[in-house]
Every structure is written in C-alpha cells, then in structure tokens.
Amino acid sequence: MTKSILGYSKKALEEILSSLNQPKFRAKQIHQWIYSKFSADFSAMKNIPKKLIESLEENYSVNPFSLEHCLKASDGTEKFVLRCQDGKLIETVYIPSEKRRTVCISTQVGCPVNCVFCASGKAGLIRNLSAAEIAGQILFIANRYGKMPTNIVVMGMGEPLLNPHTIEGLKIVTSEEFFNLGARHVTVSTSGIVPGIKKLADEQIQWNLAVSIHAPSDELRRNIIPDKCRYPLTEIIDACKYYLQKTGRKITFEYTLVKGENDSYDNAVNLAKLAKTINAKINLIPLNSIEENSSTPTKSDLNKFVSTLQKNGALVTIRNSRGDEIAAACGQLKNQIENQQKSSVETAQKEN
C-alpha cells in the first residue's frame, strides 16, 4: 500500500524530495499539479522527470482511490463508489445544478450511529477515513470534471464528528496552501455529536454546521437515532449556541420527515420552537427510503408540515431529492455493489 501525499505541505514534500536527491522546486511543481490542475496521479505531471515519478510511485500515491462503479441519473447527479487502497468501498456524489457543482463526501466506511432510515449505519463502523481519503474525494471529482466543485456537503457515509481526521481533511479542502475553497462553501452535517460540535467551533473556521435533529423531543428522537451515539437535545442546543458564538454562522436543522413517525402537527410546532432558540433554518428531507424501511411522506404530508412550521415562524427549505433512480440515499449504492460482489463470489464458490 502506498501513502497518499494529499495534504503534505510543500515543506514536507521538499524533505521527501531531498531524500531522493531532488531539488526543492519540484515540491512547488507537484503542488501545482495537484491543487491547481487536479492531477490525481504522478504520471500526469508532465514536467516531472520520469525517473522521479517512478521513485515516488514506489512509496507514495496522489489519490488514494480507484473507481469501482459509477451511475448517472437523468438530472445529472452522478454517484461514485470508490475503492480505498485496503479494498473498502465508499460513496461520493456529484450534484450539478445551474449555479453550483456540489459534492457530497463520506468520512467513514460504515457508520457507528445507525439511524433507522440509513443504509450506511446498518453494518456499524468499519473504519474512519484518513484526512487524505476525505480530501481525495474532492480531488477525484475535480480531476474528473476538470474544475473544482463550488460546494462541499459532508453528508455522505459516516458521522463526520466521530472521525478524528475530519477537521484535517476539511482543512486540506479549504486552506490556501491546498485546494483553497472558501470555508463558507463547506457544510458539515452531524447527527448531534456534542463534543465534536464544540471541537469544530474551537477551530473558528467559517464552515457551515447542519445538525440532524430529526425529532423535536428526546423521546421521539430515540426511535430514530439509537442510544449509543445520541445526545440530549438540551446539550445539542447548548453546543449549537457555542458554535454560533465562535463562528457567527447560522445553523441548519436537518429534519428527515418519516411518515407516521415525526410528521405530526405537534412535531412541526415543537420543531419550530426548538429552531427559534438558536434562530436555525430548517431543511426538510422527505425520507428517501431504503428497502427495509419504506415510509416516504406524500406531497400533501410534506406541504402540511411545511405550512405548520411556517405559521410558527420557522424558516424552512425542502431538500430536493436528487438522483433517486441511482440509489442516492447514503450507503445504498455501495451496499448494492457489495451485495452483488458477494453473491457472485458465492455463485463462483458453488460452481467450483
């Protein structure tokens, strides 16, 4: 296995190069190839001598993935299953629109939180992604499309605030030395991990924070987010206040609307009240059901919920479900690919 040099400072690269008897200026060239021209392999770096490329390739790589599978929806949304160097699969989604090129990235293989409606949490946490693997998803997309995405949402597989490498990975995306994307174009979505929210706040970087509230009371939230990783709402609100105080960024409540579970009139009234305590926006996400749990709300359920929220003074947006036909809910496509691969291995074993 090689080590990705994504996120290596010029100084760190100079040290590697000097151990290979190479001049320091090569570090600047390599940085330009990666962070300005989005080269994902040393072999694409045209002004780097072939011999040096071969030496670097012995121990290092640029992008730590290979493409396993991709599917494109009619609305242009493209979902990628990427294979990490240890064989684990993750998902990255590219969501183009008229004004934006958004990428949804993963931070873990699997997820320890296991929200009831999510395919990613079904097998628990397999492992955290490294900082290079987090930032590598941006390089993968920038390399494929020839330009940087305009917006990053950290809403793919995994709970970002339970991965100690998330902050470092995001710094590769937003720091001037690397991809230099404006911090305000990055949104970190958490299921409400209180220590993680505080740690993110302490960075005092203008990343946006989205908290998956999913229910306006602890009692109801218990049915959606299992005990192990769930924090009480009062603690989450306090952590959000701390985030506001440290960064000044408006917080979003993500609310996955599940028919018959959290879509009552009272739920809407109480959600609006909760949002008001920190002046949060509410982003409603009609459930994109996975096979075992099909409780997608109808348009009329959704409209009723929105109207009650608005009558109670909440600022509401509805997230468009993009790329439904390509299994766009987090973890679905990766699970499908794994299941297909598993069944072809089983068939091959039976045939032998």
Ligand code: SF4
């Ligand atoms: S919704 Fe997010 S936090 Fe919940 S299980 Fe899925 S990936 Fe994890």
